[in-house]
Amino acid sequence: MRLVKRLHVSGSRSKAQPALKDFLQPFTVGILAQLNTVMTTSRGKSARFRKKQVLCSLGKLVSTIGPSITNIAPQVINFAK
Numbered sequence: 001m002r003l004v005k006r007l008h009v010s011g012s013r014s015k016a017q018p019a020l021k022d023f024l025q026p027f028t029v030g031i032l033a034q035l036n037t038v039m040t041t042s043r044g045k046s047a048r049f050r051k052k053q054v055l056c057s058l059g060k061l062v063s064t065i066g067p068s069i070t071n072i073a074p075q076v077i078n079f080a081k
Contacts, residue, residue: 024061025068031061032075039079055080 024031035054042050062069062076069076 021065021068024065028061028065028069028072029075032058032072032079036079 035058039051039054042054058076058079
C-alpha cells in the first residue's frame, strides 16, 4: 500500500496502470451506476462526507480510464450535476 501511495504522490506511472485501465473500461457504466446509487441514498450526518468521497472517486476513475472515458462522457457529466 505504501508503494502505491508513493507512486501516486510522485506522479510516476507504474507498468500495471495500463492493465488497470483496460480492465476497468468495460465496467465503467456499472461503476457509475453504483456511485450514483451511493450518492442518492446517502442521508444523515455522514451524507456530505460520503458524497465528497464519491466525487473524489469519480475523479480518480476518470483520470485512470484516460481518454477512452469519452465513450461515456454524457453519463459522467450527468452524474456530476
